[in-house]
Amino acid sequence: MNAISSPHAHGARPVGRVMLLVMLALAPATLAGFWHFGWPAITLWCVTILTAIGAEAFCARLADRPAAPMVADGSAILTGWLLAMSLPPWAPWWIGAVGAVFAVVVCKHAFGGLGQNLFNPAMAARVMLLISFPVEMTQWVAPHAANLASGLDPLAGLALTFGGSAPDAVTSASLLGHVKAEASRGLTLSQSLTGHWDLFGFGLGQRAGSLGETSALLIAGGGLFLILQRVIGIRIPAAFLLGVALPAALAHFLAPDRYLPPLTHLLSGGVMLGAFFIATDYVTSPSTPRGQWIFGLGCGLLTWIIRSWGAYPEGVAFAVLLMNAAVPLIDRATRPRIFGRRRDGRSLTAP
Amino acid sequence: MLSTTAPARSALRRLLQRWGAHPEGRKHPAAGTEITVLPLPPQLILPLAQHIGAPARPLVIAGQRVLRGELLAEAQGAISAPLHAPTSGVVLGIADVPVPHASGLSGAAIVLEPDGLDEAIPIEQSDPFTMEPAEISRRVAAAGVVGMGGATFPAAVKLALGQKNRIPTLILNGGECEPYLSCDDRLMRERAPEVVDGARIILRAIGGDHAMIGVENNKPEAIAALRAAAADFAEVEVVPVPSRYPMGSEKQLIAWLTGREIPAEGRSADIGAMVQNVGTAAAIHRAIRFGEPLTRRIVTVSGGAIRTPRNLEVRIGTPISALVEFCGGTTAPVARWVMGGPMMGLSIQSLDIPIIKGSGGLLALVESELATRPEPGPCIRCASCVSACPIGLVPLEMAALIRSGDLKASVEIGLKDCIGCGTCSFVCPSQIPLVQYFNHAKGELAAQDRGKMKQDAIRQLVEARDARMEREAREKAEAAARRKAERERAKAASLTSKAASAAPARNADSPAITTEETTA
Numbered sequence: 001m002n003a004i005s006s007p008h009a010h011g012a013r014p015v016g017r018v019m020l021l022v023m024l025a026l027a028p029a030t031l032a033g034f035w036h037f038g039w040p041a042i043t044l045w046c047v048t049i050l051t052a053i054g055a056e057a058f059c060a061r062l063a064d065r066p067a068a069p070m071v072a073d074g075s076a077i078l079t080g081w082l083l084a085m086s087l088p089p090w091a092p093w094w095i096g097a098v099g100a101v102f103a104v105v106v107c108k109h110a111f112g113g114l115g116q117n118l119f120n121p122a123m124a125a126r127v128m129l130l131i132s133f134p135v136e137m138t139q140w141v142a143p144h145a146a147n148l149a150s151g152l153d154p155l156a157g158l159a160l161t162f163g164g165s166a167p168d169a170v171t172s173a174s175l176l177g178h179v180k181a182e183a184s185r186g187l188t189l190s191q192s193l194t195g196h197w198d199l200f201g202f203g204l205g206q207r208a209g210s211l212g213e214t215s216a217l218l219i220a221g222g223g224l225f226l227i228l229q230r231v232i233g234i235r236i237p238a239a240f241l242l243g244v245a246l247p248a249a250l251a252h253f254l255a256p257d258r259y260l261p262p263l264t265h266l267l268s269g270g271v272m273l274g275a276f277f278i279a280t281d282y283v284t285s286p287s288t289p290r291g292q293w294i295f296g297l298g299c300g301l302l303t304w305i306i307r308s309w310g311a312y313p314e315g316v317a318f319a320v321l322l323m324n325a326a327v328p329l330i331d332r333a334t335r336p337r338i339f340g341r342r343r344d345g346r347s348l349t350a351p
Numbered sequence: 352m353l354s355t356t357a358p359a360r361s362a363l364r365r366l367l368q369r370w371g372a373h374p375e376g377r378k379h380p381a382a383g384t385e386i387t388v389l390p391l392p393p394q395l396i397l398p399l400a401q402h403i404g405a406p407a408r409p410l411v412i413a414g415q416r417v418l419r420g421e422l423l424a425e426a427q428g429a430i431s432a433p434l435h436a437p438t439s440g441v442v443l444g445i446a447d448v449p450v451p452h453a454s455g456l457s458g459a460a461i462v463l464e465p466d467g468l469d470e471a472i473p474i475e476q477s478d479p480f481t482m483e484p485a486e487i488s489r490r491v492a493a494a495g496v497v498g499m500g501g502a503t504f505p506a507a508v509k510l511a512l513g514q515k516n517r518i519p520t521l522i523l524n525g526g527e528c529e530p531y532l533s534c535d536d537r538l539m540r541e542r543a544p545e546v547v548d549g550a551r552i553i554l555r556a557i558g559g560d561h562a563m564i565g566v567e568n569n570k571p572e573a574i575a576a577l578r579a580a581a582a583d584f585a586e587v588e589v590v591p592v593p594s595r596y597p598m599g600s601e602k603q604l605i606a607w608l609t610g611r612e613i614p615a616e617g618r619s620a621d622i623g624a625m626v627q628n629v630g631t632a633a634a635i636h637r638a639i640r641f642g643e644p645l646t647r648r649i650v651t652v653s654g655g656a657i658r659t660p661r662n663l664e665v666r667i668g669t670p671i672s673a674l675v676e677f678c679g680g681t682t683a684p685v686a687r688w689v690m691g692g693p694m695m696g697l698s699i700q701s702l703d704i705p706i707i708k709g710s711g712g713l714l715a716l717v718e719s720e721l722a723t724r725p726e727p728g729p730c731i732r733c734a735s736c737v738s739a740c741p742i743g744l745v746p747l748e749m750a751a752l753i754r755s756g757d758l759k760a761s762v763e764i765g766l767k768d769c770i771g772c773g774t775c776s777f778v779c780p781s782q783i784p785l786v787q788y789f790n791h792a793k794g795e796l797a798a799q800d801r802g803k804m805k806q807d808a809i810r811q812l813v814e815a816r817d818a819r820m821e822r823e824a825r826e827k828a829e830a831a832a833r834r835k836a837e838r839e840r841a842k843a844a845s846l847t848s849k850a851a852s853a854a855p856a857r858n859a860d861s862p863a864i865t866t867e868e869t870t871a
Binding site: 005006008010013015113114115283285287289340348349 | 602615687
């Protein structure tokens with residue numbers, strides 16, 4: 001039977017093109033990361049992405065399906081890329097490799113492949129790595145000592161990523177880690193922040209932190225590009241940023257020496273990457289408009305709570321995973337009102 | 352009137368509405384060419400079922416000569432429409448021919464051979480504004496006018512609805528939101544007075560006081576022409592609406608123009624509105640003013656493979672091959688023939704299929720226009736379908752439920768509210784045939800309902816039979832017991848009265864026994 005159903009036209013960007021646009025949006029922040037953290041960062045990025053592709057091909061083989069088209073949709077590359085962005089730039093190669101395998105095999109294909117996973121693969125892998133390898137996952141380098149010009153040459157970079165560990169001289173603390181450590185020593189914010197606050201440098205990524213998270217402004221720029229291209233909506237990023245900024249502003253207003261100001265929160269750690277690139281992942285975020293607001297606000301609020309009162313200095317990954325788990329519930333509770341019906345599903349009546 | 356006095360709240364709500372899609376218009380070059388009359392084809396094929404409702408019943412026999420406008424088949428049933436001869440000629444017979452229907456099956460049709468004279472039955476001109484509303488709908492019914500936008504619902508049935516309910520607002524649908532199609536556009540540009548007059552006639556028929564002609568703002572010439580034609584009539588207003596698919600859907604157009612939603616379990620009359628297509632209005636104008644039945648329509652012939660896309664005025668029953676030939680044939684391999692628009696049209700397999708009352712377009716699409724990929728990809732939950740659905744459904748979830756066979760759950764989240772517009776399928780980056788799932792599921796549900804009704808009927812019959820058998824058995828047993836008692840009584844009586852006289856006692860008892868025996 002040769003029944004062809006309407007519509008006889010299609011207007012959407014194919015999935016592969018969507019992934020490509022996301023990668024394009026990630027490129028500036030990634031290049032900035034390469035500049036600031038030098039050859040080890042480039043090596044780690046390559047290892048992570050190549051492993052993700054390999055893992056995807058392996059899973060395709062397991063499922064008896066051709067590997068090439070599955071890899072070609074770009075979703076595994078993107079998963080590897082996002083994971084690499086969230087890793088310490090001088091982490092050893094196996095951190096990226098183990099994380100990528102975990103993200104693709106366990107977090108994605110074990111759930112049924114593209115579109116089926118409950119948790120964001122990159123964030124689940126990051127959390128797994130953080131819990132399993134806390135030392136490797138919290139060693140940061142200072143960008144001025146590590147950048148492409150003054151840092152290691154390519155060979156030394158390879159040697160570092162595949163062999164040794166970062167020399168102590170160039171390690172540094174991330175801002176959030178520093179604040180948490182100082183707070184535990186009883187210092188107030190104004191004491192611990194002295195000499196650590198440089199908005200411009202922050203925006204471009206001149207500070208210790210994850211490979212692709214430090215240049216907050218470049219990430220936000222990429223995110224805005226995606227919104228303008230209508231690849232992502234504005235609801236989740238806006239709600240995420242509000243979810244962080246509102247409680248941060250309130251707390252900072254009430255106790256300025258105990259809580260960081262909202263702008264510091266927004267520009268540090270993984271908030272920008274989380275708001276524009278992680279929480280907006282189609283598969284693991286709600287599909288209803290109201291659900292997207294709730295999801296974004298929840299991610300932001302949880303991030304701020306974990307940062308302010310949790311044991312970990314950074315909370316984006318945890319917050320996103322927690323909200324991922326709530327997505328089916330949110331979707332169910334926030335279905336749009338159906339035309340001609342009231343919210344409770346009963347038909348409107350004639351006036 | 353409503354659109355200008357609408358409160359700011361409703362203006363804001365319109366602004367925030369994000370449903371729908373913006374398919375490439377592709378209206379040109381067809382939209383730029385004047386309506387051309389297609390010459391008479393050698394044969395006309397007139398399916399008896401060109402409308403929603405019962406098929407018409409043929410009144411002619413093979414060999415009979417008919418004139419243009421003569422009744423060929425009469426309406427049967429409450430919802431039906433008659434069929435008239437589009438030209439003069441000889442009826443060749445009633446045959447089983449391929450018809451434009453989703454099933455691809457054939458149907459009964461009257462085949463007419465034109466004699467080229469195009470002789471018409473005498474026509475009577477009349478003034479609708481001296482006519483009773485009921486008389487208007489009677490004449491519209493007699494002229495076989497049906498919804499020309501594609502729905503083909505008998506127009507007179509709608510008009511009669513207006514005589515039963517208070518319907519102040521008439522909305523003429525000039526949306527034409529389907530890509531490629533420009534038949535309504537050309538009609539509004541070239542015959543605006545007919546459309547406006549049709550609107551006024553309908554208003555009179557339904558007792559309405561205000562008509563709004565909603566036209567998508569990508570047709571400025573049509574808007575200008577209609578405004579000029581409606582300048583003298585305060586009750587007719589031309590309102591531009593945004594170009595967005597499916598703006599031409601009844602529910603969306605009413606909501607946009609009046610701010611009111613048709614209740615999910617109601618119809619447009621419940622909110623005091625009625626929608627008719629602009630083509631239907633023009634057809635009603637001709638039916639009432641000139642007594643001319645519906646025997647022709649405007650068809651857009653377009654698509655990447657057509658040499659000269661254009662709008663043709665075509666006799667109903669013309670095989671589509673004649674239209675294609677007139678437009679210079681095809682210049683590229685045709686990947687798909689479509690009757691109607693690309694969003695909701697019908698894929699057809701044969702060029703022998705005739706143009707019927709609801710055919711507004713004939714498209715010869717090339718591969719690149721279809722933009723299909725070989726196989727649907729997995730759903731990535733991008734929610735494009737959710738924001739596009741004009742009804743507020745969550746198509747991805749409904750499709751997942753249908754795939755897993757849970758029709759009941761898909762109904763609970765709104766399957767029956769789906770209008771089948773296909774916007775979800777259009778915007779899906781994985782090209783999942785969402786609307787196909789929904790149409791399939793609706794068909795499945797209808798079949799289940801029919802099956803259930805059948806089962807219920809059988810169960811009732813069986814129960815009735817069981818009850819009857821039981822009752823009969825009971826009555827039999829009771830009768831037997833009674834007879835036994837009677838016999839014993841009779842025996843006892845005869846024993847006691849034996850000595851005296853046997854005959855009178857026997858006579859007195861016998862009628863009762865006979866009666867009981869007949870009942871048993």
